[in-house]
Amino acid sequence: MNALSSNKDLQLLNGNHAVAMGVKLANPHFAPLYPITPQTPILEKLIALQSAGELETELLTPESEHSAMASAIAASATGVRVFTATSSQGLLLMHELLHFAAGARTPIVMFNVNRTPASPWGFWPDQIDSLSQRDTGWVQLYSENPQESLDTVIQAFRIAEAAQMPVMVNHDAFYVSHAVEPVEVPAQETVDTFLPAYKAGLHLDPELGRSLGAPIDQKSWNESRQQMAAAMATVGDLTASAGQDWGDLTGRSYGPLEQYRTDGADVVFVTMGSMCGTVREAVDGLRARGIAAGLLKIRLFRPLPQVELRKALADVPCAIVLDRNYSPGVGGVVHQELKAALFDMANAPRLHGLLAGVGGVNVSAEMIERLAVEYRDAVASPDPVWVEE
Amino acid sequence: MNMEMINYKDDGQFCSGHVACAGCAEALALRVIMNAVGQDAIGVVAPSCSAVILGGHPMSSVKIPFIHGTLESAAASASGVKRALVAQGKPDTTVLCLAGDGGTYDIGLQSLSSAAERNEDILYVCFDNEGYMNTGGQKSSSTPLNATTGSTPTGKSTRKKNLIEILAAHRIPYIATTSPSHLNDMAAKIKKAKTIRGTKVIIVLIPCLPGWGVADNAAVKTARLAVESGVFPLFEVEGGLTYTMTKATKTQPINDYLSLQKRYRHLNDEQIAQIQQDVDEDWQRLTTRAIEADV
Amino acid sequence: MDDMQRSTLWTDALSENRLTGTWRNETPDYRNLPSPCLGACPVSGRIADWIGKVEKKDYRGAWETLVDNNPFPAIAGRICHHPCETACNRAQLDETVSICALERFVGDTALSEGWAFPAPPANAPAQSVAIIGSGPAGLSAAYQLRRAGVGVTIYESQDQLGGLMRYGIPAYRLEKSILDGEIARIIDMGVTVKLNTEITGAAGLQELRVRHDAVYLATGASRPKPLPGVDYDQPWVQDSADFLAATNAGQDCTLGAHVLVIGGGSAAMDVARTARRLGRKVTVLALEPEAMLPAQRAEVIEATEEGIEFVTGAMMQSAEPGTDGLRIRCTRVDFKRGTTRGAFNITPVEDSEFTLTADAIIPSIGQDADLSRWQDLLAGDGPVLKADASWHTGLDGVFTGGDVASMDRFVTQAIGMGKEAARSILVYIAPDVGAADAPADDPEAGFSVINTAYHPLAERNKPQNADVTARLGNFKEVQQSLDQSQAMTEASRCFSCGTCTYCDNCYFYCPDMAITKLDGGGYEIKSDYCKGCGLCVAECPTGAIRMQEDL
Ligand SMILES: Cc1cc2nc3c(=O)[nH]c(=O)nc-3n(C[C@H](O)[C@H](O)[C@H](O)COP(=O)(O)OP(=O)(O)OC[C@H]3O[C@@H](n4cnc5c(N)ncnc54)[C@H](O)[C@@H]3O)c2cc1C
Ligand SMILES: Cc1ncc(C[n+]2csc(CCOP(=O)(O)OP(=O)(O)O)c2C)c(N)n1
Ligand code: SF4
Ligand code: SF4
Ligand code: SF4
Ligand SMILES: [Mg+2]
Secondary structure: OOHHHOOOEEEEEEHHHHHHHHHHHOOEEEEEOEEEEHHHHHHHHHHHHHHHOOOOOOEEOOOOOOHHHHHHHHHHHHOEEEEEEEEEHHHHHHHHHHHHHHHOOOOEEEEEOOOOOOOOOOOOOOOOHHOOHHHHOOOOOOOOOHHHHHHHHHHHHHHHHHHHHOEEEEEEEEOOOEEEEEOOOOOHHHHHEEEEEOOOOOOOOOOOOOEEEEOOOOOHHHHHHHHHHHHHHHHHHHHHHHHHHHHHHHOOOOOEEEEEEHHHOOOOEEEEEEHHHHHHHHHHHHHHOOEEEEEEEEEEOOOOHHHHHHHOOOOOEEEEEEEEEOOOOOEOHHHHHHHOOOOOOOOOEEEEEEEOOHHHOOHHHHHHHOOOOOOOOOOOOOOOOOOOO | OOOOOOOOOOOOEEOOOOOOOOOOOOEEEEEEOHHHOOOOEEEEEEEEEEHHOOOOOOEEEEEOOOOEEOOOOOHHHHHHHHHHHHOOOOOOEEEEEEOOHHHHHOOOHHHHHHHHOOOOOOOOEEOOOOOEOOOOOEEEOOOOOOOEEEEEEOOOOOOOOOHHHHHHOOOOEEEEEOOOOOOHHHHHHHHHHHHOOOOOOEEEEOOHHHHHHOOOOHHHHHHEEEEHHHOOOEEEOOOEEEEEEOOOOOOOOOOHHOOOOHHHHHHHHHHHHHHHHHHHHHHHHHHHHHHHOOO | OOOHHHHHHHHOOOOOHHHHHHOOOOEEEEEEOOOOOHHHHHOOOOHHHHHHHHHHOHHHHHHHHHHOOOHHHHHHHHOOHHHHHHHHHHHHOHHHHHHHHHHHHHHHHHHOOOOOOOOOOOOOOEEEEEEOOOOOHHHHHHHHHHHOEEEEEEEEOOOOOOOHHHOOOOOOOOOHHHHHHHHHHHHOOEEEEEOOOOOHHHHHHHHHHOOEEEEEEOOOOOOEEEOOOOOOOOEEEOOOHHHHHHHHHHOOOOOOOOOOOOOOOOHHHHHHHHHHOOEEEEEEOOOOOHOOOOHHHHHHHHHHHHEEEEEEOOEEEEEEEEOOOEEEEEEEEEEEEEEEOOOOOEEEEEEEEEEEEEEEEEEOOOOOOOOOOHOOOOOOEEOOOOOOOEEOOOOOOOOEOOHHOOOOOOOOHHHHHHHHHHHHHHHHOOOHHOOOOOOOOOOOOHHOOOOHHHHHOOOOOOOOEOOOHHHHHOOOEEEEOOOHHHHHHHHOOOOOOOOOOOOOOHHHHOOOEEEEEEEOOOOOEEEOOOOOOHHHOOOOOOOEEEEEOOO
């Protein structure tokens, strides 16, 4: 235990308020916000903090998420630290600008609360909103619980600013966003030690007079993507070192992936977000019953830590992906990604892709134990399988 | 000679070597605007002819920095720049936003309305060439009645949107129209706008050479006739209520104006009469409002 | 990271590195072009130029520009037939610029300010030119030669200088003090004057030719054309030239109470109006119908205002003294203009005889040049002396001009001819000194190159006439001058056709910043950037810049 973390400030916070507390500590200069269930508590908390004089951030409440992201990009390009938050429809409305933000290399941090997109209308946990933005160039991190959300949003600024790439942190609607838990809120000095004051890179400045994003030829556009590739290649390590440094300061370490009781496992569940909590419970249950189960949690989804994934699953006989999302016509996005990541690996596991929890349907620990028993010896099908309680 | 001399100062804020069409009035307007705005400014430009004129990576034709933003969010981007400047303790730096009529009357109206409602401290300049010219000349909601465009091959069947009244309804501190035929007016309005805090919108009429079918040397003449015929009156609206005509007379019938442009060459006498009637009525309404504001 | 982003995201140079001049097919060319008024002006006065100076209140500068071509602005400003005003581009917008009145304003200013011509340069090698006749042609040549430093001697048969300007044109149109003032200024440059010295014939001319390096012969046309069937010895007949010479010299009229002036030209008007001022009842009888009278319209109107009666389209057949004056039998005629200038055909209309009464007649049907006295040496060309394009006669070193050598019988034509002859004489006597600039073949700056948007409609400041009642019984000038503010506003009406006013429009309307203002004034095209759009040309208010195809 580190000296700083011995002086713990434990507060009962829901996931969204935990995010807001993390944002307050990271102290961005600018945050445009637009309400949407279930993200709204982040907005409300930040505005409340600002009204109370506890937050210096310049807040903007425009007419749409689209304008929120447009202003975020422009402010970031002007040389300040920027945060925004959204969910589902709002994220999808931003789509054009997500590409833009990444292309413009604006290190914005955005919190997205994973929610089913319409139609039909639904307000339930489902990760397809953010997963469908996987090609926009945003770094994507998935959080399992309120504490991790607070910790990750702070780390996200460090990763974004070091890589000069925007970072999106996601947690599940209600299961995390509205779940109240005791959360340790770190001291400001802790955060200041971890996250240095913002230092803008090249930015819009009358004294420099240089313009951003002017029309360009094919070759240079191509080159811009190669530059993004190089930046993305640093993110795995940046995520690891940020998680490590955070652990040194707070006692809570993180990495791109987390392995829970995978040693000698016959069957390993691979999933993201709140599902990880349920899987942990199931793993404990299975281990108690003598079934060697484990959990491989993907925290960093973009860039996908392929090398680490291959290492983590080498020689594992069976892996079961639990996808709380559905890409119509293909299946679970994580399943697809994993298949690609493990391609051509001699000692790869039999890989099952289960569509579990799509649209927020409940996936209990008992169900997961049942699935482990059912699938650990089964022949893997390349197609996804819909599973229900 | 009995003429008004052009008297703004060109400090070289807009540079030679830009890629505007030969004789482009938008480039001409940019010259005035960039010099009137000066160096302490950051710009946002929406996809439009201006974006092309300003850019051509890795070169820039302007000395102030610009972000080349998206078509529908110019005013939001400008708001972001302004807020960042405020956060940096530089609230006096001008934020200049450039967009076309497509980016203003159409796809960007939502974000502009929001910025105006928030009274963001930005100077928004709309280059109104009455169509989507950068994409080869399609109609926008600013395209006037009967004008042909790529998407209205037989002439547009509805009138030009009255954006100024929409903006006036937001009660922003300053709205003005200006024309590349009136360069002193343009420089004066930009300078005036610069001194005002809050949202300022200036609409500049830009006769587009290929889009309107105007000769390479005739953009200024066309713009002048638009002003003199009352098709494009020069005026200011302060606080959304106080209308002031900055050119008080309408001296030309519209025929000369229309006949300079290929987009109108299919018009019959009845259509011309209709346009004339619309112009007369609009002028009457506008000048009445200006007189009422005066008392 | 920044270094990487720099290359694809952030601009790092100004567009000045891109040379858009390669797009161009045509380049603007600054060239002052002759204005239509200049083209029409008999002295080729740089009208746009001096009017521009009037507008800037630079009267001295305006005068200096004027007298470059014409030493008589105050005279020309009164009596020039002003073809410039007919040619003026502004007439196509609203009304002509009052060029003539402005010229008078400048000329009068110079006289009242006492401005003198600069002292001529030293006359080395000592060269001299003899000038025969001191009308406008002779004086103009004298002035131009003296300016160049050449010695000049004028031989004049009369006792005063000025020719028809003095003994033809009456004082109510050209005040004598004005005439004296503008002539004195020339003589003050060091011109030798021999008055009362008639060169009577070939021998005298030969002698002058020997004594001087060249001779300029400008004896005018002062021999009256006789009216057939009129006995000039009768006391009730007086020729117009004699009448005007006498009255101009201040002598009274010896004729009866009602005079019939025969002729419809300007000279006839002068005779009629002079007689009217001397208290006579005056009738004008002319062959031409009223609308075709050769006199200027304004003269006819003013004469009518003054109470002069016109009997037009008619011809005198005989005049006989009766008990109460002359009975003058006339007949109506059908008048047809001929194909050459001044030529006409008349057919008497049958049974249209009528009778007029009067106390005297003054035939005023024109004057001929007396060529007979030179005939041994100089060839004629119809009614005038023969000369080549440089006004050189067939006799080496003898030049000519004015009424004796041309049918363009106007004061300013004579001044222009005098100027041209002076130039030829300079070339003749000192080829290396006097070579004239090659005439530029630039097109005229016509109305189509004027951007009228910069020239708002503006009412013309016309010179006003004195009230009719104030005109009779005296010889005070009829036409009044413009006052200073009228002159300024009138000058501002001038388009300055073809002459750059340095208004900066071209500079400001270039969308490519391809025009530089030069330190010493003027402009230059940056060919690296000019795209050849032609906006600078289109927005030039004066037509002083034009597009030229790139080579
Ligand atoms: C009544 C009248 C009114 C006119 N009004 C106008 C008018 O309003 N506007 C206009 O533009 N024009 C007018 N003209 C025409 C104009 O005056 C002449 O065209 C002009 O004066 C011609 O100039 P000149 O120098 O050739 O000859 P002149 O003016 O005729 O001068 C010739 C001079 O030579 C002298 N001379 C002649 N023979 C000899 C000799 N052998 N030896 C020495 N000296 C000699 C004469 O005495 C005279 O002084 C008018 C003419 C007349 C007759
Ligand atoms: C969201 C979006 N849709 C379409 C376009 C394509 N586009 C680029 S410029 C333009 C026309 C813009 O017209 P206007 O704003 O009037 O500017 P102009 O080209 O006439 O200068 C369009 C439709 C775009 N850039 N973004
Ligand atoms: S407008 Fe002036 S320059 Fe042009 S023709 Fe008339 S007087 Fe001459
Ligand atoms: S626009 Fe003005 S400055 Fe340029 S050439 Fe014409 S008169 Fe001269
Ligand atoms: S306006 Fe400029 S670019 Fe166009 S022709 Fe004139 S100098 Fe050349
Ligand atoms: Mg447009």
